[in-house]
Amino acid sequence: MAEKYISRSSAIAARLLGGEMMVMSATDSTFFTLNEVATAIWQAADGRTPLSEIVAGKICQEFDVNREQAQRGADRFVDELSQHGILLVSDQPVMETDSSFSPESR
Amino acid sequence: MSLLAEMNQKALNLGLPISVHLDITYRCNERCVHCYLDHDDHGEMTTAEIMDVLEQLADVGVFFLSLSGGEVLMRRDFFEIVERARKLLFNVKVKTNGVMIREKEAARLRQLGVEQIQISVYSHRPEVHDAITKLPGSLKRTLRAIRFLKSQGLKVTIANVLMAGNFSDQPGVIALAKELGVFYTLDPTITPKMDGDTSILTLRIPGSELKQVFHNQELVGNVEEFCAPPPAPGEDVMEGFPCSAGHTACYISPYGDVFPCVQFPLPSGNVRRQKFLDIWNHSAQLKEVRSIRAKDLPTCSTCAHVGTCTRCPGLAYMEGNMRGPSTADCEKSFQRTGIPSANMLKRTRTGSSGPLIQIQALASEVPPIPFSLEESRLTA
Numbered sequence: 001m002a003e004k005y006i007s008r009s010s011a012i013a014a015r016l017l018g019g020e021m022m023v024m025s026a027t028d029s030t031f032f033t034l035n036e037v038a039t040a041i042w043q044a045a046d047g048r049t050p051l052s053e054i055v056a057g058k059i060c061q062e063f064d065v066n067r068e069q070a071q072r073g074a075d076r077f078v079d080e081l082s083q084h085g086i087l088l089v090s091d092q093p094v095m096e097t098d099s100s101f102s103p104e105s106r
Numbered sequence: 107m108s109l110l111a112e113m114n115q116k117a118l119n120l121g122l123p124i125s126v127h128l129d130i131t132y133r134c135n136e137r138c139v140h141c142y143l144d145h146d147d148h149g150e151m152t153t154a155e156i157m158d159v160l161e162q163l164a165d166v167g168v169f170f171l172s173l174s175g176g177e178v179l180m181r182r183d184f185f186e187i188v189e190r191a192r193k194l195l196f197n198v199k200v201k202t203n204g205v206m207i208r209e210k211e212a213a214r215l216r217q218l219g220v221e222q223i224q225i226s227v228y229s230h231r232p233e234v235h236d237a238i239t240k241l242p243g244s245l246k247r248t249l250r251a252i253r254f255l256k257s258q259g260l261k262v263t264i265a266n267v268l269m270a271g272n273f274s275d276q277p278g279v280i281a282l283a284k285e286l287g288v289f290y291t292l293d294p295t296i297t298p299k300m301d302g303d304t305s306i307l308t309l310r311i312p313g314s315e316l317k318q319v320f321h322n323q324e325l326v327g328n329v330e331e332f333c334a335p336p337p338a339p340g341e342d343v344m345e346g347f348p349c350s351a352g353h354t355a356c357y358i359s360p361y362g363d364v365f366p367c368v369q370f371p372l373p374s375g376n377v378r379r380q381k382f383l384d385i386w387n388h389s390a391q392l393k394e395v396r397s398i399r400a401k402d403l404p405t406c407s408t409c410a411h412v413g414t415c416t417r418c419p420g421l422a423y424m425e426g427n428m429r430g431p432s433t434a435d436c437e438k439s440f441q442r443t444g445i446p447s448a449n450m451l452k453r454t455r456t457g458s459s460g461p462l463i464q465i466q467a468l469a470s471e472v473p474p475i476p477f478s479l480e481e482s483r484l485t486a
Contacts, residue, residue: 010192010219011219012195012219013169013195013196013197013198013219013221014195015164015167015168015169015195015196016167017113017116017117017120017122017124017167017169018116018120018122020113020116022113022169024169024197024221026197026219026220026221027259029221029222029261031109031110032109033109033112033113
């Protein structure tokens with residue numbers, strides 16, 4: 001299976017509140033809250049680290065979850081957010097696309 | 107409870123601000139007859155100061171950022187500010203009159219991912235709108251801006267402030283909003299000037315017209331529900347606080363002054379002298395605002411409307427007591443339900459004069475409260 005590289009869209013608003021990430025699409029105003037695991041994936045979505053590496057190196061290390069289970073959950077999460085244009089998915093590492101506007105995650 | 111309401115509650119529990127209204131200038135290219143601001147520049151924050159404030163707000167967890175004025179585009183660094191705000195991932199709403207927005211500006215707002223643009227429109231007729239803004243040609247330019255913004259796919263809301271001089275044009279503005287494919291919101295509240303001058307309150311629509319607004323199905327939805335008598339307040343109501351001002355939201359002026367809300371001119375600190383978080387956590391004024399519960403309001407706690415009134419503590423403060431009634435909201439509750447507020451009855455009994463004297467001949471007893479009502483928003 002091809003590797004997935006995920007990055008955050010610039011057309012979103014996001015803020016960490018008490019361990020949960022709030023995310024809102026500027027395109028359609030859809031509002032999401034991410035739990036701790038999803039927040040960890042979100043924060044690691046740099047467009048350069050493969051999703052499998054995020055799962056193995058971050059999610060399985062920081063949370064009590066086995067790799068297979070974590071990968072399935074991560075795939076579902078990425079699929080859902082990508083459908084709303086909030087996460088961008090590529091089969092290649094993503095370079096900076098817009099030098100005048102690259103969001104900073106907090 | 108919606109996800110947004112849950113996050114608001116979470117911010118409240120954590121004692122964090124989630125929304126900030128930042129006026130980046132009071133300068134304006136219009137001179138609206140009802141405006142509460144002094145448009146001279148008394149030393150606005152510099153670009154660097156505003157950037158620093160944005161960093162601080164992002165660090166403390168602010169999510170919703172309203173950029174307003176004055177007219178925001180009077181600042182040459184407006185797009186620089188928006189760009190920084192969006193890089194910091196704020197949900198940005200811009201309030202503007204649109205006069206300076208053309209295709210290029212609309213495209214830039216779209217590119218930066220601004221979530222919503224709110225534009226003031228007072229009438230569908232140029233002669234009425236332009237007489238309010240005192241800028242000839244302003245309606246034409248504002249509508250042109252709305253079309254540019256819409257063509258970029260931006261979410262636009264027409265804000266229609268209702269005054270005696272434009273009340274009859276309100277259906278025309280709704281029709282205009284429909285034609286343009288934008289949202290519509292109306293606001294029947296005229297507030298005193300920030301220096302306390304109340305002369306512009308004479309522009310307020312009279313009670314009879316307020317009643318028409320509240321009984322207009324197109325504006326409020328289910329009129330029977332919206333205008334139903336208030337339910338008997340429970341303990342949760344009496345332990346509740348009036349609004350988000352100072353609790354999860356606040357206002358910052360172009361001069362760095364922090365207030366609980368744009369309508370609540372209680373100076374609570376200045377970001378030029380203190381860190382925002384210090385003001386938020388330690389301001390005696392914000393602490394006082396946060397300490398007030400419905401049960402602490404001497405008149406309003408005895409009022410039938412205590413659980414459903416839109417009482418604005420800022421307007422009450424401008425009337426002289428942040429724990430007192432806001433007579434404009436007493437009037438709204440009365441015109442909505444036909445039931446006089448405790449403050450109205452008190453004034454009737456004491457024979458005191460004031461803007462509500464007109465209701466003296468009306469019902470003097472509070473009728474029974476048969477069922478509950480959930481507050482609706484005046485949007486269509």
